Amino acid sequence: MATKRILVSDPISEKGVALLADHPELEVDVNTGLAPEELLKIIPQYDGLIVRSQTTATAEVIEAATKLKAIGRAGVGVDNIDRDAATNNGVVVMNTPTGNTISTAEHAFSLLLSLARHIPQAHGSILAGRWDRKKYQGTEVNGKRLAVIGMGRIGAEFAKRAQAFGMTVVAYDPFLSAARAEALKVELAETVDQALTGADCVTLHVPMTPDTKHIINADRIELLNKGALIVNCARGGLIDEVALAAAVKSGRIGGAALDVFENEPPTLDQAVFDSDERIIFTPHLGASTNEAQENVGIQVAEQLRDFFTQGAITNAVNMPSLDAKTAEEIGDYLELATSLGKLLSKLAPHQPDSLRVTYYGAVSELETSAITRTALTGYLTASRQEGQVNLVNCAAIAKSMGLQITESTSAEEADFTELIKAEIVKGDEVYTVAGTFVGSAPRIVNIEGQAVETAIKGNFIIVKNDDRPGIVGTVGTVLADKEINISNMSLSRNKDLGYAVNVIQLDSAADESVINLLTEAPGILAVTAVEL
Known part of the structure; x- marks a missing residue:
């Protein structure tokens, strides 16, 4: 194995540096306090970079780092790392969310x-x-x-x-x-x-x-x-x-x-x-202990060691743990699964017992575990804490919250040749969203058991209302008064229960004042704003 060079540009635990230096296939340079122009000059030599909060890994730095494969952040926040640039340049970004x-x-x-x-x-x-x-x-x-x-x-x-x-x-x-x-x-x-x-x-x-x-x-x-x-x-x-x-x-x-x-x-x-x-x-001292700094230094060193010696990816914040073949097969489904998860986070009951994902038709024959994790990541990301949620850590976060994850395939006939159904279960309550592909376009086709058809990206309001004349006009009037344009609308009625679900895609987001006006309107049962 060719020697991999790692630059430690911010101070970390000496034990962490020693852990890396103990591996003959790794060469470690500790060079802290670099000015931006100095970092730009030397970064092309390195395969790995370890930072804390002082070094800023800008897009310019990442693009100059032609050999760089991984950045390790000794700490939780990665605001000082341009994650989009890292992803575009094939650089894994890993943090250490548990050390402090x-x-x-x-x-x-x-x-x-x-x-x-x-x-x-x-x-x-x-x-x-x-x-x-x-x-x-x-x-x-x-x-x-x-x-x-x-x-x-x-x-x-x-x-x-x-x-x-x-x-x-x-x-x-x-x-x-x-x-x-x-x-x-x-x-x-x-x-x-x-x-x-x-x-x-x-x-x-x-x-x-x-x-x-x-x-x-x-x-x-x-x-x-x-x-x-x-x-x-x-x-x-x-x-x-x-x-x-x-x-x-x-x-x-x-x-x-x-x-x-x-x-x-x-x-x-x-x-x-x-x-x-x-x-x-106190001046933001929550993580400022000798032990916390020691822990994150050791953890980030272990993560880069395992990445370069075993190919393992731990606490990645910008990419899934997938091999190339599997990623190609399921890539089209990941975006759909993310949107389904985010929808559930906004619409379904909080503090659920489980999240279950069921696959119908052609998609059920693929490796679906990563799709399920993507739906879970979308669900947790909407309001999650303490570091970036991703395909690597989402299952552990769910377990820590007591949220059970179940995945299954079904031979039952669905209304589509393939379908992904994601459900939140809380006691006897079950809240469902589902999606499929219409041609090559991913679409959301079911919300709360009601058949709809809408895009998976954009600004939406989801209105549940009494099934009676005039409601759509009321909603349209409120939006028009606030100069918010409707780009798409999908209405589904439940005649037996006397309500309708209206999914309205907007050209711009509806703020709290708009939601309040709609909620107070006669016949409106619930209004939820969602950005996907």
């Missing part, structure tokens, strides 16, 4: 305890020459009700620590099943509002998406018990900082701890910095 789990959970819990006992403020008073014992009387967390919003790895570790301190834990996560919640010994909330209602403490562990932006706002703050404490070590923007500052000033909220901010680094004119000591801050 304990560190972040511990930091978040430390902030909760610091809030409860006013530790930073009391420390500052001593240094200022004061002895403010009465001013900084704290509260116990024992017996308090904790809302954990997001029960991925970090949320689950936080919950364990809270339970050890005698807290009652209620958790919300759209992918957390009842069985998994029972195993974690947490109360399962079906909505964010349900989790927050009556909570004494809140901790956030969700990604920053359009659905989670300002997930804690003025209205939801009112659901908390007076004097509640809020911790955010996840992503800036999850909390409406202006609403939080106002609630702290008024005494509605007892205090908050922020490790992340809407703008980083923050500026002191932001509202949260005028809070009379009751909001405490």
